[in-house]
Amino acid sequence: KAGVTQTPRYLIKTRGQQVTLSCSPISGHRSVSWYQQTPGQGLQFLFEYFSETQRNKGNFPGRFSGRQFSNSRSEMNVSTLELGDSALYLCASSEGPGGSGNTIYFGEGSWLTVV
Amino acid sequence: KNEVEQSPQNLTAQEGEFITINCSYSVGISALHWLQQHPGGGIVSLFMLSSGKKKHGRLIATINIQEKHSSLHITASHPRDSAVYICAVRIGNQFYFGTGTSLTVIP
Numbered sequence: 001k002a003g004v005t006q007t008p009r010y011l012i013k014t015r016g017q018q019v020t021l022s023c024s025p026i027s028g029h030r031s032v033s034w035y036q037q038t039p040g041q042g043l044q045f046l047f048e049y050f051s052e053t054q055r056n057k058g059n060f061p062g063r064f065s066g067r068q069f070s071n072s073r074s075e076m077n078v079s080t081l082e083l084g085d086s087a088l089y090l091c092a093s094s095e096g097p098g099g100s101g102n103t104i105y106f107g108e109g110s111w112l113t114v115v
Numbered sequence: 116k117n118e119v120e121q122s123p124q125n126l127t128a129q130e131g132e133f134i135t136i137n138c139s140y141s142v143g144i145s146a147l148h149w150l151q152q153h154p155g156g157g158i159v160s161l162f163m164l165s166s167g168k169k170k171h172g173r174l175i176a177t178i179n180i181q182e183k184h185s186s187l188h189i190t191a192s193h194p195r196d197s198a199v200y201i202c203a204v205r206i207g208n209q210f211y212f213g214t215g216t217s218l219t220v221i222p
Binding site for chain 1: 208
């Protein structure tokens with residue numbers, strides 16, 4: 001069974017631009033969650049989707065958004081990029097909503113550099 | 116205020132040593148996860164605990180719900196165990212992460 005796939009793996013963007021990251025969960029998994037990891041703040045929860053509905057959202061500004069499609073694939077978008085958005089963005093999937101007794105499986109992440 | 120506190124931040128051990136990493140959290144949780152992150156970014160979920168103890172190979176994870184504390188133990192440590200270990204908890208609808216413990220096992 002293929003793991004969680006994230007694309008692109010690496011990208012460089014300019015301040016003010018927007019970026020879209022993609023995540024394909026493990027087949028059969030309906031829950032997808034997104035995280036940001038920076039050296040200063042560590043891992044932080046962005047949002048969680050289950051069956052195309054956003055269930056939870058972390059403490060991030062509205063520039064960070066996401067969605068989930070009917071095939072459970074998910075995208076996250078960051079608009080008006082700032083230098084501080086440079087980070088590793090990780091996606092994880094699980095069979096059911098996270099925290100409800102389901103193991104979560106992480107992708108390799110997308111490294112975003114904003115210049 | 117950090118909802119999740121991990122210790123130690125850094126740990127160096129000789130191959131074969133017994134290792135303990137600690138995690139404390141501030142409020143009631145539904146589950147606690149221990150994660151392993153190798154250089155390059157990939158994260159692997161090692162354990163998910165809501166009570167008691169779990170064992171997988173040389174790894175053991177325990178949780179004490181009353182004391183709001185969990186430990187990850189590595190027996191007979193090996194250089195390939197070198198990684199960052201992260202404790203994560205779900206509080207309400209949010210996930211919170213510890214700052215991680217960077218473990219280096221020297222041959």
